Amino acid sequence: MSSEAPGYLGSYRLLNVVHTGQASQIWQAYHDGKQQWFGVKTLLQKVHRDREHIGFLRWEYVVGQKVVHDRIVQICEFGFDRGIPYLAMEWFPAPNMKHMIQRKTDKSAHLVPKIIEQAAEGLSHFNEMGWVHRDVKPDNFLVTDEGDVKLIDFALARRCSRGLARLLGPKSRVQGTRSYMAPEQIRGGPVDQRTDVYSFGCTVYELVSGRPPYTGVSADELLMKHLRATPPSLEAVAKNVTPEFGQLVRRTLAKDPAARPQTINDFLVEFRMSRVFKTTPPAPRDA
Numbered sequence: 001m002s003s004e005a006p007g008y009l010g011s012y013r014l015l016n017v018v019h020t021g022q023a024s025q026i027w028q029a030y031h032d033g034k035q036q037w038f039g040v041k042t043l044l045q046k047v048h049r050d051r052e053h054i055g056f057l058r059w060e061y062v063v064g065q066k067v068v069h070d071r072i073v074q075i076c077e078f079g080f081d082r083g084i085p086y087l088a089m090e091w092f093p094a095p096n097m098k099h100m101i102q103r104k105t106d107k108s109a110h111l112v113p114k115i116i117e118q119a120a121e122g123l124s125h126f127n128e129m130g131w132v133h134r135d136v137k138p139d140n141f142l143v144t145d146e147g148d149v150k151l152i153d154f155a156l157a158r159r160c161s162r163g164l165a166r167l168l169g170p171k172s173r174v175q176g177t178r179s180y181m182a183p184e185q186i187r188g189g190p191v192d193q194r195t196d197v198y199s200f201g202c203t204v205y206e207l208v209s210g211r212p213p214y215t216g217v218s219a220d221e222l223l224m225k226h227l228r229a230t231p232p233s234l235e236a237v238a239k240n241v242t243p244e245f246g247q248l249v250r251r252t253l254a255k256d257p258a259a260r261p262q263t264i265n266d267f268l269v270e271f272r273m274s275r276v277f278k279t280t281p282p283a284p285r286d287a
C-alpha cells in the first residue's frame with residue numbers, strides 16, 4: 001500500500017506512516033468505532049501479494065495471541081481489505097531501541113538498567129510461553145523516553161525445541177539478523193531459549209556500548225565471528241561498566257549454549273543482583 005494514499009483498512013483509518021522497514025510499514029491509525037488509536041502494519045507494494053510475507057503477518061497474529069504481557073506489544077487483528085493484508089496492534093508511541101542508540105545521547109544513559117530489565121521481562125515471558133523469538137535485536141524493542149519497553153515483531157518466532165526434538169529434529173531454515181544470531185541459529189540447528197539469550201546479549205552489548213559485539217566487512221566475516229571469535233569485553237569499550245555486569249553479558253555470548261544463562265529469567269536473576277555502572281549516570285534534571 002502506498003504511503004502517499006492514506007485511507008481505511010478494515011475499520012482502521014490510516015493517518016501517517018511511523019516506520020518503514022524492508023518489506024512493511026507501520027501506520028498510526030484510528031478505529032472510529034472504538035475511538036481508540038492503533039498501529040497497523042501493512043506490506044510494501046513490492047511484496048503486498050507475496051505469500052511468504054503475507055504468511056509472516058498471519059503468523060505474527062497467531063503468536064501474538066499467545067504471548068500477552070505488559071512488556072510485549074498486543075496484537076489485535078489480522079485481516080484483508082480489498083485484497084490488502086494488514087495486522088492491527090496496540091498503539092505504543094515510541095521509537096525502537098536502535099534509534100535510541102543511534103542518537104548517541106547521554107540523556108537516556110541513566111535509564112539503561114530499567115530498559116534492560118523491562119526488555120528481559122518481556123522476552124522472558126515470550127520464552128516461558130514456549131516460543132523462541134529468533135530475531136531479538138535493538139530494532140525489535142520499542143522504548144519510550146521514560147525507559148518503558150515493549151517487545152515487537154514475532155514473524156520469525158518458532159516453538160522451542162525440547163528433549164529429543166532438540167537433538168534429532170531437522171535443521172531449520174537459517175533466518176534472523178546477522179549481527180545478533182547465535183551460532184546454532186547460523187548453523188540451522190535446533191533453537192531454544194538459549195538462542196534468544198545470545199541475541200539478547202548482543203542487544204545489551206550494543207545498548208551499553210553503542211555498537212554490536214561483532215562487525216565485519218562482509219556477511220561471511222561477520223557470521224564467522226559469531227561462530228568462532230572470542231566474546232568481546234564490554235568493559236573494554238564501556239569504561240563505566242562494572243566487572244560483574246560485563247562478565248554476565250560475556251557469558252550470554254558463549255558459543256556453547258550450555259555455558260550461557262539457560263533462560264532469560266536466569267539472566268534477570270543475576271542482573272538484579274549486580275550493578276550495571278560503577279558510577280550511576282545522572283538524569284538530565286540532576287546533571
